[in-house]
Amino acid sequence: MARKKHSSAEITGPRIRDVALELFARHGYAAVSMRQIAEGVGVQAGTLYLYTADKQTLLFDLMHAHMQELLDALNALPPCSEPLAALEQFTRFHIRFHRAREKAVFIAYMELRNLETANFARIETLRRAYETHLEQLLQRGVATGQFSLPDPKLAAFALIAMLTGVNTWYREGGRLSLERVEEIYWDMVRKAVGA
Amino acid sequence: MARKKHSSAEITGPRIRDVALELFARHGYAAVSMRQIAEGVGVQAGTLYLYTADKQTLLFDLMHAHMQELLDALNALPPCSEPLAALEQFTRFHIRFHRAREKAVFIAYMELRNLETANFARIETLRRAYETHLEQLLQRGVATGQFSLPDPKLAAFALIAMLTGVNTWYREGGRLSLERVEEIYWDMVRKAVGA
């Protein structure tokens, strides 16, 4: 069976990234060794280097894939020209997307300082694109008079920080369903922009 | 001069904490070595162990001192029974206090996972006390009918995340003064609670 020849290789690459994501999120990039990752995958440490150039590249690839997925998902949302409806869509999307990727989100925020300069710049560019999307949405609402905001840029920062904060306290099976959390946060977002 | 005998000891302890704060904030606890801290202080690595039991204790002491200072400063604010005025006072206090302690704040949020279980529990207790203070303030405003909030606990989480987020983008000498930033955030906070 010639097919068998490459089957484990096709599995090992993604497995390495899964294990690294888990361990980096739990203990932090600097605190996790390549040997630990290898143990989680079930291979020897040297084997990792068949799939990644080095530890830094492994971190960058995880963060880059996450940010790219975030932007792709944002752009895949149904178009929505009405500012208030667009803001509600963004709010619910942000909470759901980030909630479903708790580990990747954690890494994307916490491990920025462990990226080498060039890698850092690439991730920051993607993050800025996301922030700018919200900022422009808010500006449209201000232009139509539906929102009342002294500074749309700061408002974008403030809202993103507020919404991402859900990840720090939300636990599956807790007091509130995620749907209910979306409702409560949307209520605060709507009021905060003066709509 | 017998006084001289202990003078350097009285200086070295705080110096170690200053340097550790700086390095932990910049590179992360796990990425910083005791040798680096010693070099920053200007002593040999072994000397650090005259002032701290180990690296973990050094981290815990920094975080604990920060959280204790935060609560002490909060409790030292002039009493304010009127909910709207109290919320404005809290908003401005939070932004100013956190802005003035950028490094300690960063560590207090980022290095929680590097604390051993017992140390983690102690820090979490202090953090919860701070959150509860805001939650109860919001509840008073709901009780008087001045605030309109579906869930004061979530609102407390949301507002703290939003306000702490200032630290991620604010830079001295940037487009806006801190006083102006306080105004803009207070405007959003006031609206978000339905006041």
Next chain:
DNA sequence: GTCTATACCGCGATAGAC
């Protein structure tokens, strides 16, 4: 109180057998 020296360990990464 600070130094030098060092024990002991685990790190990232590579070489070469199979």
Next chain:
DNA sequence: GTCTATCGCGGTATAGAC
């Protein structure tokens, strides 16, 4: 494709001289 073995380095922490 994965293994074993290893290089060279740097980690935390301690011992003992001064």
